[in-house]
Amino acid sequence: MTVAPRKATNLAKEGGPRRFVFLLLDRFTMISFAGAIEPLRIANRVAGRELYAWRLAGEGGQEAVCSNGAAFRLDMGLDEIERDDTVFVCGGIDVARATTKAVTGWLRREARRGAVMGGLCTGSYALARAGLLDGRKATIHWENQDGFLEEFEEVKLTKSVFVIDGNRISTAGGTSSIDLMLKIIAADHGEDLANTVADQLVYNAIRTDQDTQRLSIPTRIGVRHPKLSQVIQMMERNIEDPISPADLAEDVGMSTRQLERLFRRYLNRSPKRYYMELRLQKARNLLMQTDMSVINVALACGFASPSHFSKCYRSHYNTTPYRERGTQGAVPGLGTRLAV
Missing domain, CATH: 3.40.50.880 (Class I glutamine amidotransferase (GATase) domain)
Known part of the structure; x- marks a missing residue:
């Protein structure tokens, strides 16, 4: 057309x-x-x-x-x-x-x-x-x-x-x-x-340069629990240097067991698993959008070794980081994934 x-x-x-x-x-x-x-x-x-x-x-x-x-x-x-x-x-x-x-x-x-x-x-x-x-x-x-x-x-x-x-x-x-x-x-x-x-334009919610582009965490995850939102925000801000579940729990004033129950109840996964998924998602973005080496991607996402990173990546995405990079062609390029 x-x-x-x-x-x-x-x-x-x-x-x-x-x-x-x-x-x-x-x-x-x-x-x-x-x-x-x-x-x-x-x-x-x-x-x-x-x-x-x-x-x-x-x-x-x-x-x-x-x-x-x-x-x-x-x-x-x-x-x-x-x-x-x-x-x-x-x-x-x-x-x-x-x-x-x-x-x-x-x-x-x-x-x-x-x-x-x-x-x-x-x-x-x-x-x-x-x-x-x-x-x-x-x-x-x-x-x-x-x-x-x-x-x-x-x-x-x-x-x-x-x-x-x-x-x-x-x-x-x-x-x-x-x-x-x-x-x-x-x-x-x-x-x-x-x-x-x-x-x-039937556009009745005009935003300004003070508005952020993503939905708030409660809206995004469909849960309005202040402490859960606070923990997830801390996770998202600390991908390269992950914080332990015990420290996350202490920072929001609850026990590690209470934090575990909170994640199980609302997200059907453990805090550790949710954190891992966030880190792997960022790793996939970097693999598909940059020409960073797999080792540097691993380090940027909080993995101590390429082997551990590769094992976790394969378990989650059913492919290795090296194969993921290979599917993107000679020039990975920012925006290889969907940009709306």
Whole structure:
């Protein structure tokens, strides 16, 4: 299927529409892209004039295919843009492979010329690869955070829905693009217009950059027990250096036996088993999203030896870490797993 989105009209420099360039990487996610471009279209319609204009760009300048197979006709290749344009890199699956030298070179060049740079979903990876997020706050889809943290230590990664740090912007993917664009519309033309656009989108729970992208622990696990939530939060924050069940229990003011009963009652597993599953889940993320060695993955997830790590991994996933890495191809790449 080929979809030809609306093409921007005259891009006036003074008093004209604010201009956006959407850089569509190969296998970008449609929901993040649509969540960014549709509020702009609706704002124009509601205002009765062209407040915003946009172009679709991509390497080769012909066509970009998103992760669901839909193809979009591009307006331009990696050409020079206006200095006051805002660039949004639309990322998705296998973003490391899609972030080519030509893409990073174009991003650096346009950033030097003064363009505002943003990343939607895993598009933040492309910005970081180009060195445009060093020393900046940023966000990326929660599933890709482990790999991102390992590769880009200079970036101040947050778990926010979206982040605006000066002339650098990033979103967590999914519907977070809508929240970002409503923020931009409100800043440009007032809250009333932004709220009208939200109503048109039937979007009645607008989030800010203070909101986090994942559900709270009680909502996520379906259990509203404060001490259980507290223990799980401690586990999630201490993957590399696991805390013993006895210490976890002491920290929340209960005995180890009480903690065991709590986990059995609500999660049907022991605290030790739940903790192990968290660590193995992070290990799988790192194997699939980075080129870290299996030994370093093991250490990053609290395993003292590769052999113990391999044994636990095989028991849980029915394959070894080495085979898991092999199934991802020559370039594992951030975003090999689903990024919405």
